Each structure stands twice: as structure tokens, then as C-alpha cells.
Amino acid sequence: MIEISGLTKRFGERAAVSGLDLTVASGEIFGFLGPNGAGKTTTVRMLTGLIRPTSGRARVAGFDVAENPIAAKRAMGLVPDEPFVYPKLTGLEYLRFIGELYGVRLDEIRRRAPELLEMFELAPWGGELLESYSHGMRQKLVLAGVLLHEPKVLMLDEPMVGLDPKSGRLVKDIFRELAKRGTAIFMCTHVLEIAEKLCDRVGIMIDGRMIACGTLAQLREQGRGGGQDLESIFLSLTGGAEYASLLRYL
């Protein structure tokens, strides 16, 4: 569902993403990890056609993102790192707008939009302007929006940020169910517990390069620290040795 080869993005002299190769299958949940500035969001922006790669290719649901951007975008849903919503629309108007953008039939939108608001416990605010929504409410509305058009591929950049524990649990269960139905899920996250419990495979980015990729069992073999949980593996792969010395600046 996602095929990435040699994907590279340079900003001036600096490479934000270097020669990324990766495939994500239908029904798979892939966790994309890495320290701040590692190149995760830049990768998502290239995969979703928001920025052009300097070189390399990305195909989503069989469509080349550069050559066939509309078809590729129709097949995917994006939850970006910041939940941007139009402040002067209401929740229901936003969902109708997103639905129409993706070509969902109007009767289908009328049926699904209230159900989705209900699922995310936003129904009482469906008629309120989005400028009055909290960060978490916006995040849930954006999630409701991507579920409306049933994409084959979901791109999620830190989807759990700002969600309360109950909503976080709901969203995890939704992702599991979507994967069971065949959706490919590509998710950037800093929450190692989510990566550990939810993701079939994880990839670890550092300075634009994916330095490890595989199931948790495979990463355990690659981790130099010999730790068993993902946090130890992550820290050993991303230079946890220097961590202790950081506190000297306090």
C-alpha cells in the first residue's frame, strides 16, 4: 500500500530525509519513531504530496504521489501534526466539507457525520464553531474526518497528542479495527508504549536515515544495549549513552 524508494529531501545543504526505502502492506500498522528533527514529518509531507522530494519515489495505493497526486491523495487520509481546522466552520460543516472534498455521497455524509461525532463524544458540539474547540476536540474532529471517506492508507503524525486517556484508548482500538479491515497505517509517534503495543513493525529515524526497521523482536537483536523494552532499545540505538551528561546544564 505504501512503497517508498530512495526518498530524499534536502533543505539547502542539509538532508532532512536521506534515501529512505520502505514498504507498508495492507492491514499493517507501521510506527515511525525518532528524535525531534529526525525527518518524520518531512517524510509524511512527501508521502502526502504536500512537499516535493528532492529525489526518490513514493507510491500510495499503487499511485505515484508525484505523477498521480490526486488519485494518491484520494486513497489516503492524513492526520497532520497540528490539527488544522477552519475556525469559522462548525463541526458538522467541517465533516461535510471533508466528505465532499473526497467525493463521499451527500446522503452518506448526512448519515455518517453525526455517527462519527457521537463516536468521538463530540455530538453536543456539532453545531459549534471550531474556534471554540479545544486542542483535543480538534484532533478528534480531524480523526473523524479521515474516517468519513474510508481511506486505504492512513498517514498519522502524532495522532495521540492532546487526547485524554479514554479518547486515546478509543483511537487505538479504531486503528486496530481499521488494520483488521485492511487499511495500511503509517504513524509517527514518540509514545513508545503505543509503538510497542499497537505497531506490527517500527522504523527508527535519526538525522534523516532509518537506522533500524523491523518487528520488536528484530529490533531487540539490533539494540546494542541489550535492553528488552522498546525504550531501552530506542535509547541504545539513538545514542542514550550521552543522555546522562545532559543534566549537567541544569
Ligand SMILES: Nc1ncnc2c1ncn2[C@@H]1O[C@H](COP(=O)(O)OP(=O)(O)OP(=O)(O)O)[C@@H](O)[C@H]1O
Ligand atoms: N520547511 C523547512 N525548511 C527548512 N528545514 C526544514 C523544513 N522542514 C523541516 N526542516 C528540517 O528538517 C529536519 C526534519 O524535520 P521534521 O519536521 O521532519 O522532524 P520530525 O522528525 O518530524 O521531528 P519532531 O519529532 O520534532 O516532530 C529538521 O532539521 C528541520 O529543521
Ligand SMILES: [Mg+2]
Ligand atoms: Mg514531526
